[in-house]
Amino acid sequence: MLLLFLLSALVVTAQRTKSRFKISVVVVDSTSRQPLEAATVVLKEKNRSALTDALGKVAFDSVEAGYYTVQVSYIGYHVYERKVDVKQNRELRIDLCAEEFHLHEVEITERRAEEKSSVTGQRIEELNKKELDALRGQTLSDQLKLLPGVTTFSTGPSISKPVIRGLHSQRILTVNSGVRQEGQQWGGEHGPEIDPFMPGKVQVIKGASSVEYGPEAIGGVVRIEPREFRSAEGIGGELMGNYFSNNKQSAGSLVLDGHHHKGMQHVSWWVQGSLRKAGDSRTPEYVMSNTGFREYDGAASAEWRNTNSSVQVYYSRFATKLGILRGSHIGNKEDLLRAITAEEPFYTKPFTFHIGNPKQEVLHEIGSIKLMHNLKKIGRVSLQLAQQVNDRKEYDAHYIYSDSLRALQRPGYELTLTTQTAELKLEHKRLRNFTGKTGFSYMNQGNYASGERFLIPNFIARTAGVYVVEKWSKSRWQVEGGLRYDWRWMEVYQNINKVITQTPHTWQNLTVVLGGEYHISEYVKADMNIASAWRPPAVNELYSNGLHGGTATYETGNTNLKPEKSWNTDAGIQFTRERWNLRAGVYSNYIGNFIYQQPDTQVTVTIRGSFPTWRYTQTNARLSGAELSGTYAPHKNWQLTAGITYLYAQNESANKPLILMPANRGNVRVSYLLPVLWKRIKESQLEWQTVVVAKQNRVPKGEDYMTPPDGYALHSLAWRTTFLAGKQEINFKIAAHNILNTSYRDYLSRFRYYTNEPGRNIVLSVQIPFTIYQPQNKK
Amino acid sequence: MNHILKTTSIFFSVIVISSFFYSCKDKDKDPSNPTPINPQELITTVKLTLTDASDSNNTFTIQWKDADGPGALAPVIDTLLLDTSKTYNAVVSVLDETKSPVDDISTEIKEEAESHQFFYTLSSNLTGRIAITRTDIDLNNLPVGLELQLNTTAGAPVQGTLNVVLSHYDGVPKTASPSAESDIDITFPVRLK
Numbered sequence: 001m002l003l004l005f006l007l008s009a010l011v012v013t014a015q016r017t018k019s020r021f022k023i024s025v026v027v028v029d030s031t032s033r034q035p036l037e038a039a040t041v042v043l044k045e046k047n048r049s050a051l052t053d054a055l056g057k058v059a060f061d062s063v064e065a066g067y068y069t070v071q072v073s074y075i076g077y078h079v080y081e082r083k084v085d086v087k088q089n090r091e092l093r094i095d096l097c098a099e100e101f102h103l104h105e106v107e108i109t110e111r112r113a114e115e116k117s118s119v120t121g122q123r124i125e126e127l128n129k130k131e132l133d134a135l136r137g138q139t140l141s142d143q144l145k146l147l148p149g150v151t152t153f154s155t156g157p158s159i160s161k162p163v164i165r166g167l168h169s170q171r172i173l174t175v176n177s178g179v180r181q182e183g184q185q186w187g188g189e190h191g192p193e194i195d196p197f198m199p200g201k202v203q204v205i206k207g208a209s210s211v212e213y214g215p216e217a218i219g220g221v222v223r224i225e226p227r228e229f230r231s232a233e234g235i236g237g238e239l240m241g242n243y244f245s246n247n248k249q250s251a252g253s254l255v256l257d258g259h260h261h262k263g264m265q266h267v268s269w270w271v272q273g274s275l276r277k278a279g280d281s282r283t284p285e286y287v288m289s290n291t292g293f294r295e296y297d298g299a300a301s302a303e304w305r306n307t308n309s310s311v312q313v314y315y316s317r318f319a320t321k322l323g324i325l326r327g328s329h330i331g332n333k334e335d336l337l338r339a340i341t342a343e344e345p346f347y348t349k350p351f352t353f354h355i356g357n358p359k360q361e362v363l364h365e366i367g368s369i370k371l372m373h374n375l376k377k378i379g380r381v382s383l384q385l386a387q388q389v390n391d392r393k394e395y396d397a398h399y400i401y402s403d404s405l406r407a408l409q410r411p412g413y414e415l416t417l418t419t420q421t422a423e424l425k426l427e428h429k430r431l432r433n434f435t436g437k438t439g440f441s442y443m444n445q446g447n448y449a450s451g452e453r454f455l456i457p458n459f460i461a462r463t464a465g466v467y468v469v470e471k472w473s474k475s476r477w478q479v480e481g482g483l484r485y486d487w488r489w490m491e492v493y494q495n496i497n498k499v500i501t502q503t504p505h506t507w508q509n510l511t512v513v514l515g516g517e518y519h520i521s522e523y524v525k526a527d528m529n530i531a532s533a534w535r536p537p538a539v540n541e542l543y544s545n546g547l548h549g550g551t552a553t554y555e556t557g558n559t560n561l562k563p564e565k566s567w568n569t570d571a572g573i574q575f576t577r578e579r580w581n582l583r584a585g586v587y588s589n590y591i592g593n594f595i596y597q598q599p600d601t602q603v604t605v606t607i608r609g610s611f612p613t614w615r616y617t618q619t620n621a622r623l624s625g626a627e628l629s630g631t632y633a634p635h636k637n638w639q640l641t642a643g644i645t646y647l648y649a650q651n652e653s654a655n656k657p658l659i660l661m662p663a664n665r666g667n668v669r670v671s672y673l674l675p676v677l678w679k680r681i682k683e684s685q686l687e688w689q690t691v692v693v694a695k696q697n698r699v700p701k702g703e704d705y706m707t708p709p710d711g712y713a714l715h716s717l718a719w720r721t722t723f724l725a726g727k728q729e730i731n732f733k734i735a736a737h738n739i740l741n742t743s744y745r746d747y748l749s750r751f752r753y754y755t756n757e758p759g760r761n762i763v764l765s766v767q768i769p770f771t772i773y774q775p776q777n778k779k
Numbered sequence: 780m781n782h783i784l785k786t787t788s789i790f791f792s793v794i795v796i797s798s799f800f801y802s803c804k805d806k807d808k809d810p811s812n813p814t815p816i817n818p819q820e821l822i823t824t825v826k827l828t829l830t831d832a833s834d835s836n837n838t839f840t841i842q843w844k845d846a847d848g849p850g851a852l853a854p855v856i857d858t859l860l861l862d863t864s865k866t867y868n869a870v871v872s873v874l875d876e877t878k879s880p881v882d883d884i885s886t887e888i889k890e891e892a893e894s895h896q897f898f899y900t901l902s903s904n905l906t907g908r909i910a911i912t913r914t915d916i917d918l919n920n921l922p923v924g925l926e927l928q929l930n931t932t933a934g935a936p937v938q939g940t941l942n943v944v945l946s947h948y949d950g951v952p953k954t955a956s957p958s959a960e961s962d963i964d965i966t967f968p969v970r971l972k
Contacts, residue, residue: 326950331961338959346959347951356950397949397960416808448808452818458810495813502811545850554850606849607822609964 020062022089027056027072030095038433038473039074039096048576050522053475061522064578072096076379076429117223119469120480121515121529123206123570123585123627125150129227132199133767134720134733137242137251137276140194140202144222146691148627148643149206151662155189155750157247157281157758158293158322159360162192163748164206165589166623166647166661167219170538171564175213175223177301177314179368182419182445183390184456186538188750192222193318193364193390195297197240197253197274200227207587208533208568210511211482214441214465218533218566218591226314229268229303230259234774238767246761247292248353249278256772269302279353280323283756284741286344292355293322305372312370319363323355328754329397332609333705336552340706340753361393361411379428390417396452413451420444436470447539454546456539461490469513476519484511488536492543507536507563528571537561541595541616547606552705554604554611555597561618566591582630594621596651596658599703619653623661637673642666649698657698662748663711667691682729684721690714696747709752712744731767736760821848822884824874825943825965827859829929832866843943843965846876858968859941861909867929868914871897873945873963885925892917894948897924898957901969902939908932908971921953931971941967 027039035056042049043060045068050058065087072080077096084090118124125147127135135143141152141160153168154160161168174181174192184190202224209217230236235258242251257270276295281288299316327345330336339346368386375381396412425439443463449456469482487508494501515529544557572585600613629643644666649658671687695711718735741760745752824844831837845854861867875882888895892915899911910930913922924945945963948954 327959330959331947332964334964335959335961342959349950418808446808446810448810448813449816450814451816454816458813460810491811493811493813495815498815500813547849556850604850605845605854607825607843607845607854607963607965608849609961 020064021086022059022061023063023068023070023084023086024057024059024089024091025052025070025072026091026093027052027058027074027096028093030097033095036074036077036096038430038435038478039072039077042071042073044069044071046576046578047581050519051473051475051478059522062578070094074430075427075435076374117203117212117221118205118209119212119482119513119515119529119531120471120478120517121527121570122209122513122531123149123529123572123587125204125206127199127202129200132202133240133731134718136197136240136253136765136767137244137249137763138196140192140196140199140222140224143196144202144204146667147204148629149625149645150204151645151665151748153188153660153748153750154746155191156288156291156325156328156755158278158291158324159189159191161188161190162204162222163662164204164220164222165587165625166649166658167589170216170541171219171535173209173213173217173221175221176316176366177224177226177368178370178384178423179366179386179388180214180419180421180443181364181366182388182417182421182443183362183364184392184415184417186540189324189360190362190392193320193362194224195253195272195274195295195299195316195318196276197251198226198272198297198299198316199224201225207529207570207589208511208513208531208566210486210533211467211469211484211513211531214484215463215486215488215509215533215563216535218535218564218589226299226301227255227257227270227272229270229301230257232774233259233261234771236769236771236774238769240765240767242763242765244278244761244763246758247278247281248351249276251276264306266305267303269300271298271300273298277353280351281758282351284743284759285756286348287351288325288755288758289345289347289349289352290323290326290356290359292353293320294355295320295322307374309373310371312372314368314370315366317363317365321355321361322359324358324360325751325755326356326358326397328751329358330552332606333552333611334609336705336753345754357395358397359395361395363389363391365389377429379426381426382424384421384423386421388419388421390419391415392417393451411451412453413449413455415456416448418446433472433474434470435473436468438468439466441465455544457543458493459490459539460493461488463488478517480513480515482513485509486511486534490536490539492539503559505536505542509534509563509565523575523577525574525576526572527574528569530567530569532565532567534563534565536563537595537616544616547608547611552611553597553599553614554606556600556613556615558616561595561616562593564591564593564595564618579633580630581632582628584626584628586624586626588622588624591621591623593618594651594658596621619651621650621658622652623647623649623658637675639671641669641671651700654700656700659700659703660748661696661698663694663696663708665691665693678723680724682722682724684719684723687718687720689716689718693746706753708747709745712742712746714742714744715739729769731769733763733765735763735765737763818848818877820882820884821875821877822873822963823848823876825963826872826874827869827967828872829859829867829869831862832868832928841967843967844876848877856965856967858970861929861931861969861971863908863931863971864933865931867931869927869929871925871927871943888945889923889925892923893919893921893953895962896922896946896948896953896957897927898942898944898946899924899927900942900944902941904937905939905941905969905971908934908937909969917953919953921955934971937971939969939971941969943967 027036037054039052041058052058068084141162144150144162145152149165151163152160153163170186205221209221237256240253253274255272259268274297279292281291296319301314303312326347366388370384372382393411393414422442427437445461447459465486467484471480490505492503511532513531517527519525542557542559544555548555568589570587575582597614598617603610604613625647631641633639646664649661651658669689674684692713696708716737720733722731738760743756826842828840841857843856873884912928913924915923915926946958947960947962948958
């Protein structure tokens with residue numbers, strides 16, 4: 001209905017044509033002069049893209065007069081970018097240089113064609129550097145939650161995880177700089193270990209992606225790409241700072257980067273350090289005691305390359321200490337029922353930066369090396385080796401009875417997960433109408449548990465996979481298919497009464513993907529994707545056995561669980577034309593052997609009281625949904641963005657809704673480019689945003705202590721500006737989130753039993769890019 | 780030549796870096812050699828030792844015991860058998876019997892009396908027949924409940940329950956009402972002869 005309205009509005013605006021021109025592009029190989037078919041040509045400012053035909057040709061119709069950037073990319077070739085002044089019809093011939101040849105002219109950007117991160121027809125949402133800059137300092141999940149189909153699962157203001165189309169934690173894969181990030185991601189209260197200042201680009205691949213990413217990618221993938229290397233000779237950097245009024249958070253990050261070249265040899269590098277420090281957040285009514293955090297992050301990367309090869313090293317370190325709302329750690333079910341009816345959490349104190357128990361201390365380190373080489377007639381081969389260590393300590397307010405022992409500060413448990421990964425990949429050159437890649441990946445993992453109480457056991461796991469993905473493209477069509485085989489072996493070690501037991505598990509599976517894209521016209525594109533994915537049961541689902549603090553439940557694992565296997569179908573249609581960009585998509589994700597917790601009729605009686613027993617069990621589930629999103633620019637200064645996300649999640653075997661699924665929601669954003677009144681101001685923009693979240697009415701009956709909270713609407717206002725202090729460019733932003741100081745609770749917050757969500761938050765942020773050294777005359 | 784030099788240097792850097800990856804494994808944390816999970820503190824047992832006020836030789840003990848802690852084996856719970864028209868003095872002891880020697884947690888509770896309090900609640904059919912008074916107090920004159928007195932009245936035999944809750948006041952002031960954190964919450968069957 002909305003789409004119909006938007007489309008009819010479109011017809012009206014399309015008729016108000018002013019003077020429009022046509023840009024025709026021919027793409028050829030720079031040495032052979034042969035036309036290149038299916039090269040991607042992007043008209044950046046207009047967000048339009050198209051593929052060249054068999055003659056290497058493509059055209060953009062009815063383009064307004066202006067200054068545009070044309071970008072051309074093609075596998076095995078350097079990305080080409082140039083500015084075009086359009087005052088009349090333009091014809092461009094673009095000579096694309098193969099990666100193994102040529103010194104490049106000034107106009108050509110020194111970047112490689114990007115690696116493709118998904119299969120045709122898979123839905124990708126992306127935040128680029130500019131969009132991320134506007135959201136710096138917020139957690140990664142908060143940065144992502146404005147994308148259609150993405151929501152968050154939170155444990156207070158310091159921990160939130162991205163939820164993609166209703167799935168999160170062990171069903172989402174995070175890929176950090178090309179490396180599968182491996183922490184204790186199964187835990188709902190274990191946030192992703194990513195410095196929010198680090199990413200240069202974030203992509204969210206929605207839906208099953210096992211063929212390219214291996215097991216676990218049932219719900220989707222969050223790909224974090226670090227900043228791009230500096231492309232021009234010199235040394236520079238960036239300084240970023242934030243202040244958040246609600247929790248008096250200050251955050252800052254400093255980046256230094258450089259690029260040097262001699263002949264065809266290039267060396268690039270960057271280093272980054274970030275700090276975040278926050279005290280207790282507050283709701284409109286009270287302080288959320290013990291919700292502060294401190295974070296100290298650092299990362300560095302360097303690359304050496306010549307025309308044919310490159311070596312890249314990367315290291316990142318993430319260290320956080322964060323408090324968990326004191327009022328959420330209660331003794332037993334009776335305590336929980338009391339907390340639900342209470343006006344405010346039982347432990348509410350004045351604001352402080354102090355972090356007491358319960359708390360978490362997490363350290364995550366990743367080191368990787370990536371080698372790439374262009375083989376002349378074959379394509380590009382790459383090898384990435386990585387090691388990462390995730391160390392997580394959690395301190396309870398409970399399980400230790402005496403105040404004196406609590407004061408000793410020994411963690412309730414500590415988990416150390418060490419992971420080595422290897423990824424070998426070959427992307428072959430275009431052969432007739434085919435492009436594609438094949439690869440092998442291997443992962444070795446060891447988990448060591450210690451502490452006061454049992455959570456998950458020790459294990460060693462090994463995973464290996466092989467895959468092949470091929471794409472066929474011709475004129476208006478692109479069809480892509482892939483196949484993958486994975487094998488995982490896991491051995492679990494337990495020490496029960498000084499006897500060590502070993503329990504091996506082996507799983508294997510085949511996954512497939514098939515996707516297609518068809519350009520119905522220059523403006524309209526339709527796509528579809530069918531993909532399978534799988535996930536062996538996680539160690540907590542197999543072995544957990546104990547009390548769960550915040551939810552007052554006794555969780556019991558099940559060693560007989562089988563792997564989850566899913567089939568996801570995704571279809572969408574996209575319309576892009578000057579002022580308009582609309583997309584409508586539907587999906588249906590069927591997950592066989594879906595693992596979830598089912599309340600048992602028997603309670604577990606402990607000395608602390610009685611607790612409902614939740615057992616891990618399996619069912620067949622279906623998550624279906626629709627996403628509508630669009631932008632419309634009625635005037636060059638105005639832009640309107642809107643999106644709607646709908647999800648219907650059903651436990652098909654038991655014929656009841658799935659528990660803890662995100663509510664339906666919509667958002668509207670209006671931005672206005674303010675007229676420049678002072679010559680020192682380069683640009684300034686005002687933006688209003690409203691997010692509306694419905695109440696989740698689809699919940700299984702009698703499985704939760706509390707009915708889902710009511711829906712809510714949050715509004716925010718932001719002013720962004722770029723001004724010049726001398727020659728120095730400074731970006732400044734002031735924003736008010738939850739500007740009306742609305743009290744609300746969210747169904748996907750683990751704290752919904754205990755507290756309202758944070759109230760108004762005024763955010764100040766500054767970003768200063770700088771240059772330390774740049775040679776005067778190029779070349 | 781230069782080319783060979785480059786290739787060898789890449790090769791060596793790979794060797795160096797990958798050996799670094801494999802060498803920084805923590806030798807103390809070998810997953811195939813798990814340490815037993817050994818809680819510093821675990822309450823396994825709550826004992827009530829009752830003495831007939833009129834006959835100090837009439838002493839008996841009942842217990843609520845979960846020998847292996849939460850889960851797995853179910854707790855073993857004794858029944859509290861009381862005579863009518865009697866006064867009993869009772870002492871509570873809280874133990875961790877997984878330790879050797881047995882850890883007496885009641886001494887810690889006594890030391891931290893200002894942040895702990897026992898509450899005793901009888902089922903409604905017993906409230907008219909048994910009166911429970913906590914007889915010990917902390918420095919602020921609030922009851923602790925490690926010591927108590929039970930007074931039974933005459934009447935027909937009756938069965939009911941006694942609920943024992945230990946409230947922990949951690950960072951919140953101790954008051955006459957239970958805290959939001961229960962360290963112990965157990966129920967004994969009670970029979971009044």
